[in-house]
Each structure stands twice: as structure tokens, then as C-alpha cells.
Amino acid sequence: MGEASSFLDTRRNAAGVRRRPGSAGAALLAGALQVLGAAGLAAVAAGLAFDQDRLAWAGAAAAAAGGVALLVRVAALRRRLTHEGALVTGALDGLSAGELVCDAGGGAVFVNTAFRALAGADAGEPPLVALERTLGRDPDARAEFARVRERALAGVPASAELRLPREGQPPEWRRVQALPVAGFPGAVHWRLEDITARRELEQVMLQEQSKLADFMEHAPVGFFSVDQEGTFLFANATLAKWLECEPRDLIESGRRLHETLATAPRGAAPYDLFDAGGLEQRGELTMRGLRGRRFQASVAQSVVVADDGRTVHTRSVVRDLTPEREWAEALRLSEQRFQRFFEDAPIGIALADESGRLAECNQAFLTLIGTPAEAVIGRPLAELIEPGERPAVAERMREVLGGANPEAPLEVRLSGERDLVVQLYARRLGAGPAAAEADASAGLILHFIDLTERKSLEAQFAQSQKMQAVGQLAGGVAHDFNNLLTAMIGFCDLLLLRHKPGDQSFSDIMQIKQNANRAANLVRQLLAFSRQQTLQPRVINVTDVLAELSNLLRRLIGENIELKMIHGRDLGLVKVDQNQLEQVIINLVVNARDAMAGTGGRLSVVTSNYAVTAPDRREHEVIPPGDYVSIEVIDTGVGIPKQNLQRIFEPFFSTKEVGSGTGLGLSTVYGIVRQTGGFIFVDSAPGEGAKFTILLPRHQGQPRPVETGEPRERRGSDLTGSGTILLVEDEDAVRVFSARALRNKGYQVMEAKNGEAAMQQIGDGSRIDLLITDVVMPQMDGPTLARKVRERRPDMRVIFISGYAEDRFKDEFDGAGNAHFLPKPFSLKQLASKVKEVIRASG
Helix, strand or coil, X not given: CHHHHHHHCCCECCCCCECCCCCHHHHHHHHHHHHHCCHHHHHHHXXXXXXXXXXXXXXXXXXXXXXXXXXXXXXXXXXXXXXXXXXXXXXHHCCCCEEEEECCCCCEEEECHHHHHHHCCCCCCCHHHHHHXXXXXXXXXXXXXXXXXXXXXXXXXXXXXXXXXXXXXXXXEEEEEEEECCCCCXXXXXXXXXXXXXXXXXXXXXXXXXHHHHHHHXXXXXXXXXXXXXXXXXECHHHHHXXXXXXXXXXXXXXXXXXXXXXXXXXXXXXXXXXXXXXXXXXXXXXXXXXXXEEEEEEEEEEEECCCCCCEEEEEEEEECHHHHHHHHHHHHHHHXXXXXXXXXXXXXXXXCCXXXXXXXXXXXXXXXXXXXXXXXXXXXXXXXXXXXXXXXXXXHHHHHCCCCCCCCEEEEECCCCCEEEEEEEEECCCCCCHHHCHHHCCEEEEEEECHHHHXXXXXHHHHHHHHHHHHHHHHHHHHHHHXXXXXXXXXXXXXXXXXXXXXXXXXXXXXXXXXXXXXXXXXXXXXXXXXXXXXXXXXXXXXXXXXXXXXXXXXXXXXXXXXXXXCCCCCEXXXXXXXXXXXXXXXXXXXXXXXXXXXXXXXXXXXXXXXXXXXXXXXXXXXCEEEEEXXXXXXXXXXXXXXXXXXXXXXXXXXXXXXXXCCHHHHHHHHHHHCCCEEEXXXXXXXXXXXXXXXXXXXXXCCCCCCCCCCCCCCXXXXXXXXXXXXXXXXXXXXXXXXXXXXXXCEEEEECCHHHHHHHHHCCCCCCEEEEEXXXXXXXXXXXXXXXXXXXXXXXXXXXXXXXXXXXXXXXXXHCCEEEEECCCCHHHHHHHHHHHHHHHC
16 A cells, blocks of 8 residues: 555656646646647547546555455556656646746746746746746836736636846847636646847838838828828828928828819819820829918829729829929020020130040120131131141140140140231040040030230230330439539539630630530430439410420421321320420421421321320230320321331331431330320331321310520529538549539538438538538438438538439438438539528528
8 A cells, every 4th residue: 555655656757747636737838838729739638637546446446455466457457557757747847938837826837948947946946936037137028927927817818928138238129928727726837939030120110111101101292192082191201391281181081182282183082183084094293382382393194993993092193393493494594504604705615526626616706716607617727826836735635635634724825817826725524533434425515715815915014014124224324424514514613714715725615515415315305214304394285385386396397298287176285294295295306307308298286175084005005094195197198017116116126218317206205104104006008198186185274385495504603602512422533523613603612422421521510511422422421411401400402413303302302301402413603593592592
């Protein structure tokens, strides 16, 4: 009996089924399997429970009877039951899902290997405790698990999908099911599945669906669908935006399709877009937004008819043509602007193919070459270039077509009657990264910039610079000559004091003085050209001056030349040096006479008012706006060749025969006019005579009486005087002559070679009545010396002497105060007269 009890009292079989007293464990397992729908395994488990009951009864009977045979049969029955139990538990343990059966007390009746692995149970740890521990990392998952267990214990099936976080890795997901076991109150069948892969797949599917939905909603085209009544079933966000609303405004409000069309189709179904209708509809129409916006749209619609033949819905696609039309309009305007820029560009532009033939050109290019378009298009570019420069142009075109991008342009001459110089820029069409891949873009774009006027201006500027340089040189030479001539004339005057007209040497001294005066006149012409001569301007009427000159001019030109004077009405006044203006007119008239020598002709002097409203460029001069008086001297002579016009005002340049002129006449005219603030221009051509035009600024003021000459000193006038004079001159000959001349007139003269020596003499305390100083001296010049002297003697009178013009130092003279000017060369009488005039004024 004890051996049987020990045999029947085995608590756990090899498959892991925990047995309760009697057959309760097997019956509970069978109930759990029945809930799961595993009918086959449930039947085996139920039979096992019945056989266990029989085995328990047979064992008890055999023990009571003590029969050996019965015990043998019981042992055989035990072996069979053990095999069948292992079969059931083996099948359950092999499932991929975790299986756990708990009795009413929560004890595990059965648990397979998968459940322990999915729950993360350690050895000997209860499976539910392990699962709850694993879920404890996520409070939400733990709370959800507690809800499932409460419902299962209450007899209500429950399930949940729980998140298992993992540190540093994506989380895992578990699906837990709790199923009450029928017939066993409180018993629960737990099922645990790994749904991580399914959740990941669902997430991917959700993302793809979201992308697809986003694409549909925000695609660059509109989608919509309407039913047989034209009511919107679907509309994406793009279409709704074009219609100035939200998708729900179209769908939930029951809005109809034809309400969004500017013009509803006639005689068509509510879902049709066009009059003709049909299952497939394509075309353009005007749509209207809810706020009134209209836009042109391209639509494509398919009508889907259900099996009943009455139910309809559409699949419709809308494309807003507004951006496309705007792009097309912008492209049209861009092309129009480009064409306008191309056609109206101020420089010549031409397109040439690879062979160098012109394919297209603008109007500026045609104007430049003076040829119509039909005579140029298709013509080789080389034919438009001077033959000598064609190789250089061909080489440049080959370089550019080969990929070079030279920065420096070519300067070439164009063939034809006009002497045109242009800058040629050549670039490959479509130059850029894509150009190397596109053979179709091969070709050249050529820019032609006309340099003809620029070259002319450069030549004129060079001429102006040369004139200025020559003028500076002439002024410097004249200054040095004036010092020499002052000494020559002065010493002649000193000699004449000792040699009277009856003296044998008198005539020789007079010859020296006369030639010195002639040299002084020549120097004055140099100063006039360099605009450094001394002027005495006054306001005059040009008509009066010309009237006084008319008799002289008639005698100058001779009888075979007609003189015609035409005076303008209400002629304005000018402020000029009258003597210098007369010199200008006389020089021009003499030149005109020489141009008509032997043939005769007509000489016209025309005066008029001339107004300039905007800056006017004439040759290399720019005439500023203002009112001017014009004097034109026109002859019918031989004219001036073009190559001589650029040099006509240069000093010592003359077209006359050798010995017939000095070459200073027109240069003197130019210098006098420019120093007066005026302009002079010449227009001439061989055989057509010449016209010299003088423009003098018009002056507002009262005219001064016309004077025919400078007042002369009365013969025998007293030039003697008294007083102390400080004479400062760096030129020894001028200083010696001036000192002797003044001493002869009764003055005490202190001499100084420079400004520093003069300051030392003034510092000695000597009484000085008058300071005579040269203007240009080394180290300290005359104006500086005068200012320093005035600091000590504010009442000091000063006479400046110089071979340069007074205007050159006028500002410095004004700063000196009480200053007078005596130009070189001067005679003894002029020096004595000026000194007496100044000293008398100071007394």
C-alpha cells in the first residue's frame, strides 16, 4: 500500500505538468485548451484526466487486495499515461506563443518555454512576476497589464499590446491575452506573443500611408471626386487652397462642382466639367474660388459608373495654369527685354557661327558699318575687317571657339569708306559648364565698340597736353628773356643819358635798344600763347572796337579782297583787354589775307549773340552753358588741310613759306582768347576757305570808352624823387641797372639778392619807404617776403616786378596788400615813373 501511494503521489512529470489531487490539473489544462480552440489536444487532456482517475482507483484496489497481477497492470497503465502526458505537454511547449495556465490561487499549472523567454523569467522565478517586472520599466505598460489581470480574475477576457523599453535599443512589443477557463472559477489561461516585428511593419505601413496621404494632400496638382449629384466626396489641400478654402469647406458643406466653375456647362450632368460630358473629359476651363479668385486650369476627369448604372463618382485631376502662364508671360517679357537690349544696345552686337559667318546682328552694328542687314547676314566676318588685320581676328576666333576666354579685346579697323576703329570682344555662345557638352551652342557672340571718336579725343588730348607743355616751356623761356631784355634795355637807357643825339655812339645804342624792343614784342607773343601776359580787361562793345579797326583792316587786306562786316543786333558786352582783342582780330585778318593772296576773295567778320544751354564739346574743348558773344572771321581762301587743323594753334607751326612768318600769330590768338575765358575753333577744308569762331563770355555791365592807345609820359616830365628803396632781385644785371637808374633819379637804394638778405637789412632798423621785389626767387619768393615785411611794417608799399603775367600771382598780391605790379621788360623811364607814382601816393 505504501509503495502504491508513493507511485501515485508523483508531483511532476517529465513534461512539466503540475498535478493536483486527483485529475484536477489535467482537467484544468483540458479546459484551457478548449478555450483556445485546440480541440484535439483538449480531448487528449480530457482522456488523460479520466485515465488518471482510473489509475488512482485501480491502485487503491490493488493495494487493498494485495494482488501482484493487479499491480503489474497498474504499472503498465502508468507508463501509458506518462507517454500521453508528455505528448500533450510537448506539443504545448513547442508553440511560438507563450502559454501559461494558472489556477484560482495564481499557481502555474502549466507554462511553456516560450512564455518564460518572452516574459524574461529567471530560473525558478514565477512567470507572471517576471512579466510584471519586465513591464515595470514602462509605467503605462505596467498599468495596462494590471487592468488586463483584473478583468481576467473577474471572469472577463482581456488583452493588451504592451511596450517593453530597452536601454540603447528600440523597444519590443508583447501582446498579452488573459482568458478565464470555463468550469474553473479564478483560473486564467495567459497567452504572450512577441509582436515587435508586426508593430514595426505596421509603423512602416503607417509612415508610407502618411507619406501617400501627404503627397495626395499637397501634390502640385489638385485631386477631387464628386458623386452623381456633383457633390464633393474628396478634395485635396492643394485644390482647396486654389479655391480659397479648406477641404472640409468643400466636402462637409455639400458644395457642388459647378459652384467652383466660372461658367457651368450647358445641358450637362452635375458631375460634368464640359458641355459634351462623357466618361473621359479633358480640356481647359476657368475655375472660381470661394472668395472670387479666378484662375485658368487644365483638368482631366474619368467618370466611374457603378454596377447599378446609376451611382457615379469621378476621379479628377486639376492643374493650375496660373504659374505656367505667368512663367510664359515672364519668358515672353524676358525675351522681349533681351531683344530690346539687343536691338537698342549702343554698341554693335553680332552672332557668328563656327565658320565665322554672321547669323544675326543689331541695329547699332548695321549703323556702325553703314550696311543694310540683307547685305551682312551670311557674310564672313573677315570681309568687314581691314585685310591686314584679318589674320589676328581669325586667330582670336579660333582661340575662343577652342575654349579660351581672353580678357583683352582686339583693336581692329573696319573696311569701308569710313575710317573706323573698333574694339572687338569675342565670346563663345553658351559659355559655361554646359557649353562643352552642347555642340549645338557652338558659335560666337561679338561686341563691337566704336573707338573712332575716342581715338580722336585721345589725339586731341595729347595735342592739348603738348600745347600746355609747350606753353609752360614758352612761359619759362619768356621769363628768362624778359630778365635779359630788361637789363639790355635798361643799360641802353643809361648809355643814352651820357650819349646825346649828336653823339657818334647814339645811333648804335638806339639800334641795340630798338632790337631789344622787337625781341620784347616777340616775348610778349610767347607769353600770350602761354596765357601769361599781363592783361588790362575792361567792359567794351565789340561792334565799337571793330568799327575803329575797319579802316586799318581795309588797308591790311588790299584792294582785291572785299571786306564785309555784319554786326548782330543787341550784341552783348564783353570784358577783355581791348588791345589784345584788336591783336587777335588783326592776326586772323592777316592770315585770311595770306590765304587769298593772288586770287582775291571775300573776307567777312560776323558778330552775334550765342547761347549754350548744355555743355557742348567742340574738338577737345567743352563749352559750359552760358551766354557768349560770337566773332566769326570767314575767308574764301585755299582752306586748311585736315592734317594741319590739329596743329594750327601750335607755336612756331606755319604753313607759309620759309621767312614769311614766325608761326606765333595763331598761337598768340589762341592764348589771348583762352586767357580771356573764351574759346576759339576753326572749320576748314581744302578749297573751301576757313572760318575762325571766337566765343567770348557775355558780361553784364556798362561799356568803357574805346581807347586808341596807352597814355604817354609828357616829354620832359620830372621823374626825380627822394626816399629809401629796398631793391630785391636775384638777377644781377636787372638789379644793377635798376639800382643805378633809381639812384640817378635821387633815391637811396639798398640792394638785396634774395629774400633772406632783405629781411636782414630790414632787421637793422633802417628806414625804408618802398620795397621793390622780384616775384620768382629761390627759397623765399616776393609775395612771401612782402607778407613778412608787413608783419613788421604794416604801412610798407610794395612794387612787384616779374617777367610772368600779373594774373599768375594775383591771389598772392592781394594777400600782400598795397601792392603794385611792373611787368618786365621795363625801361628806365617806366621804372622811375612807377616808383614816383607809388611814393607820391603814399605821401
